[in-house]
Amino acid sequence: ELKVEQNPLFLSMQEKKNYTIYCNYSTTSDRLYWYRQDPGKSLESLFVLLSNGAVKQEGRLMASLDTKARLSTLHITAAVHDLSATYFCAVDEDRDDKIIFGKGTRLHILP
Amino acid sequence: GAVVSQHPSRVICKSGTSVKIECRSLDFQATTMFWYRQFPKQSLMLMATSNEGSKATYEQGVEKDKFLINHASLTLSTLTVTSAHPEDSSFYICSARESRGLYNEQFFGPGTRLTVL
Numbered sequence: 001e002l003k004v005e006q007n008p009l010f011l012s013m014q015e016k017k018n019y020t021i022y023c024n025y026s027t028t029s030d031r032l033y034w035y036r037q038d039p040g041k042s043l044e045s046l047f048v049l050l051s052n053g054a055v056k057q058e059g060r061l062m063a064s065l066d067t068k069a070r071l072s073t074l075h076i077t078a079a080v081h082d083l084s085a086t087y088f089c090a091v092d093e094d095r096d097d098k099i100i101f102g103k104g105t106r107l108h109i110l111p
Numbered sequence: 112g113a114v115v116s117q118h119p120s121r122v123i124c125k126s127g128t129s130v131k132i133e134c135r136s137l138d139f140q141a142t143t144m145f146w147y148r149q150f151p152k153q154s155l156m157l158m159a160t161s162n163e164g165s166k167a168t169y170e171q172g173v174e175k176d177k178f179l180i181n182h183a184s185l186t187l188s189t190l191t192v193t194s195a196h197p198e199d200s201s202f203y204i205c206s207a208r209e210s211r212g213l214y215n216e217q218f219f220g221p222g223t224r225l226t227v228l
Contacts, residue, residue: 031215033216035219040224041221041222042204042219042220042221042222043155043204043219045216045218045219048216088154088155092215097143097160097208098145098157098160099217100157101154101155102154103153103154104153104154106152
């Protein structure tokens with residue numbers, strides 16, 4: 001059974017600091033997704049990572065994937081208050097249609 | 112981009128009534144749609160996978176008779192919560208996967224907040 005673990009689950013940080021959210025998964029997969037969720041809202045797709053070594057960047061967010069280590073990271077550079085949200089990683093089960101979500105990381109950026 | 116809508120966005124109902132939630136893919140065809148439930152401060156929990164023209168596949172612990180799913184066309188799936196009770200109050204989110212999508216990506220609807228009194 002595929003398990004997806006994120007850490008930390010909660011992160012309070014100051015503006016202009018850098019930090020990384022980690023996503024580990026337990027079985028082989030060739031697709032990993034990062035989503036953002038604001039309070040009371042649905043999911044917003046941030047990144048789709050398809051292959052080992054994939055790196056994608058959008059603004060202050062950068063995501064990478066290491067399929068050998070079964071690890072993805074979401075790096076935040078020089079955080080700003082607008083990035084406060086919950087971030088989920090999700091992994092596509094190879095044998096199945098569905099994706100499995102991590103528990104999410106609640107990011108709170110202090111002005 | 113791929114857009115998924117849900118209706119209604121918010122519903123309040125009395126205990127014992129049934130509530131239907133619609134999920135539509137607006138600009139693409141979706142052979143597969145997914146229904147999730149999310150409780151406050153928790154992750155999304157997959158309830159069922161819905162394929163057009165066939166019966167839905169429910170996750171373990173999800174009651175088929177309570178959560179009726181119909182995927183009648185390539186752009187519409189419905190979730191009916193039958194005989195709703197306060198413990199069914201939750202945020203229900205659907206997603207749709209494009210039939211010929213390259214990345215197998217799911218596109219999420221805006222969610223429906225159900226409150227059962």
